[in-house]
Amino acid sequence: MPKVLVSDKLSETAVQIFRDNGIEVDFEPALGKDKDALLAKIGEYDGLAIRSATKVTDKLLAAATNLKVIGRAGIGVDNVDLKAASQKGVIVMNTPFGNMITTAEHAIAMMFAVARQIPEASASTHAGKWEKSKFMGVELTNKTLGLVGAGNIGSIVASRALGLKMKVLAYDPFLSEDRAKEMGVTKVELDELLGKADFITLHVPKTEQTANMITAEAIAKMKPGVRIINCARGGLVDEDALAEALKSGHVAGAAFDVFAVEPATESPLFNLPNVVVTPHLGAATTEAQENVALQVAEQISDYLNNGAVTNAINMPSITAEEAPILGPFVKLASHLGAFVGQMTTDPIESINITYDGKVAEMNTKALGSAAIAGVMSAQNPDVNMVSAPVIAADRGIQVSSTTQEKSGVFDSYIKLTVKTADRERSIAGTVFSDGKPRFIQIKGINIDAEVGSHMLYTTNKDVPGIIGTLGQTMGENGVNIANFTLGRSNVGEDAIALLYLDEAPNETALAKLKATGLFQSISPLKFDI
Template sequence: MAPKVLVSDKLSPTAVQIFRDNGIEVDFEPDLGKDKVELMKRIGEYDGLAIRSATKVTEKILENATNLKVIGRAGIGVDNVDLNAASRKGVIVMNTPFGNSITTAEHAIAMMFAVARQIPEASASTHAGKWEKSKFMGVELTNKTLGLIGSGNIGSIVASRALGLKMKVVAYDPFLSEERAAELGVKKVELDEMLAQADFITLHVPKTEKTAGMLDAAAIAKMKKGVRIVNCARGGLVDEDALVEALKSGHVAGAAFDVFAVEPATDSPLFNLPNVVVTPHLGAATTEAQENVAIQVAEQISDYLLNGAVTNAINMPSITAEEAPVLSPFVKLASHLGAFIGQMTEEAIESVNILYDGKVSEMNTKALSSAAIAGVMKAQNPDVNMVSAPVVAAERGIQCSTTTQEKSGVFDSYIKLTVKTAKKERSIAGTVFSDGKPRFIQIKGINIDAEVGRHMLYTTNDDMPGIIGTLGQTMGESDVNIANFTLGRSEAGANAIALLYLDAQPPVPVLEKLRQTGMFQQVKPLEFDVE
């Protein structure tokens, strides 16, 4: 029986035809996604679901998806899909992360021109029969400095276009290496330096705990007077209230926003301010982009349903059905190793090496390496998945390499991840025990045996009495339960580490209390995606 796919959003007819050409039965019902009750009744009929943003794939809908194997999102954002519920149900979720990059980059450039020359206001004035030439005095882009926040796929395209306009480009991106910056023709700088230099600032980063509100009142105060800010990335990256005050005071000369803290944005503090250009999240809204992502998602869903190939999956590795039982525990291990290093590293990464020792060296190390690299990069970019991680790493000039060797220690298999930055080198190793659970077995060259938990606390210190007592007492006083406690040291009186597996992450005051004891060189809370 041929697979059956539902298209519940407005996708290009070309995409629908791709399903049919591949021998897949397809129902094209572009308004069904808006009707949750009807979708819940019908979803059980289908093997695949192709959507855009209107369809909300909730846990309740997935409970009724008795035959569903794959969801394909035409676009990058999957906020409208309950990923945890899909994973528990065994449903693969795919996206198309690169289909609208040029379109979004071009929109940012267009918004920059619009705010520089006050085009929307001048157009409205002229349509009204006025002729106010002197009112709309603009500024040139040529020889101005563009501050780029985020130099990934979209940011690098914006940089290229800006350089073509004879602008100078300075970029802030923790993952941008000096080599990649030189290749792009931009100058890598720290955030404060970029804020002080830029005449225009454009953002191209995802919204995470680190980036949310990154351009707040304090950051805006560090900007050059007369700066213009463009945001076509994610709402909430800029403190809208602080920006309004800076616009009213004249410190910020203009702003152009395609995204807002709350969407749909029907009432924003940015509305109706002079020299503020706003559009309703049009970054990906071109005929070409819509066609590209629709075609990509149709091809990906078809390829999976017919051949078992997994492309751009958010919630599973690119592995075959035959490999899965053996490889999956090591995929989790590789991801955890990467997540540990990623959360520990804030400076630009220059290189990543993954060593496979013993039996694991004979497995599908490409999938394992993708899992490790994705783990490293998710700390800064949660949109990265196993498929896109190597591409994103290459865009940032990160050199990724692998080494394989025959069994060299007490473990049948282990993976060691080493990351280099301009300042230091970090390494961590792990293995999978017979129970199928990943373990950390070495950090900084210090041997340990640590189970991986969702909430963990990592500390470093000089080996001395009292460390265990201090950690235990501080956690106990704060009602934070320790599920597991692992210690290691290089030698007596030398470098030592502790890794605590906790039932809940300790509050910030608790971490500060540990730091203030003066006993620890490092106190770092860690989070891992553990089922």
């Protein structure tokens, strides 16, 4: 009988789900906070159900000799060492859709609170004052809401705002015009949104692209009297710059549920007038907590009893029989998607995946999910191979696939084509006999490139000096080249280079390459190997 440990607070109903599915369960909700006690016990269990208190470190995983699956009741898995779990072969699941409505509703509640200064007015009245004239608010009706991020939660916020008769502007690199029309919002660039919005609400993950995206310069572009709401992730807004803008009056109010450092015991935003703050309550409703608890219990049970994988962060939905053959092609599909995703900043309109040869007879649904997740992971690191197709559909991205009999020199290959309004990108790859994925074609140009953690992709005209320039520049800046692949369409025409590097190229090296004028584009890339 499989055995599961619940080391954080889950409902009794969720615990009963394990029992009803024939799984032995130990419910010890305080254990997650005692890392030594947890370390001593973890070796007994096949499954671990957690919230945010339990920290799943590489040390804990090393002691988890029987552990097969970790289930997180909620979306965030910052408390799990994903790399260590993957290396140990432990599946990590989350419940990405259980708290969307709750988080969206909290953003709307925070918008009301800051618009009408409700917390301050409540505190004043509790103190026995009657300061009716002091708390002059603003209506939401006919105001313009700037929505930064139009994914699952953002789209719910938009629908609620439209119901309040607000005008909604949306900025999202993945938002298509058709999806924007379906949502009833106007798609704009970020600068236009900043300049026109009366309220700005953030609904994006924290990535290299979004970290501190609301800087002092961005705030300066906002209209006077703007109000800013962040119930997404801490670190999206420069809190010091926002505090200064609040003090000057340029920003009329702010409502924050998340902070750059949590637990937030201090912040530049604390104790400022018309700033509403809550302790990361976005998912803190009875309904949401119950939903994610029930979901994670069902998912862990289904995996331990039937081998079914649902909402996995570190692997697609694959049966035990398929895994040995399909695994390398899943990695290939993910790499192909990650390549295109890192190269594409415009909204994606469509994704087509071609399966040629023997791979066309495999589980193409899992392969497609891996490819889509790879594309979207550049902008949304929370995406997984199960949620990716849902998110793509929500954003109006048309996904299609084609299967065909062997048509070239390879027994199997996968080709990924992504279209935006202005251009089309394509890349193809295969798996060699050593089980390692290879890129075999980019932009219609044939190559043979092994995939590495750090790579550099360049495009240029086929002229002398490219190899020397790349090699010399990398060498002068301490970047070692593990492998070097070139390709061209015809003599003197379009050419590409793909370098497999031992470390990420530094900014100095990239700047020197750009200064040569030899390259049309220079793109550093990262892959999860």
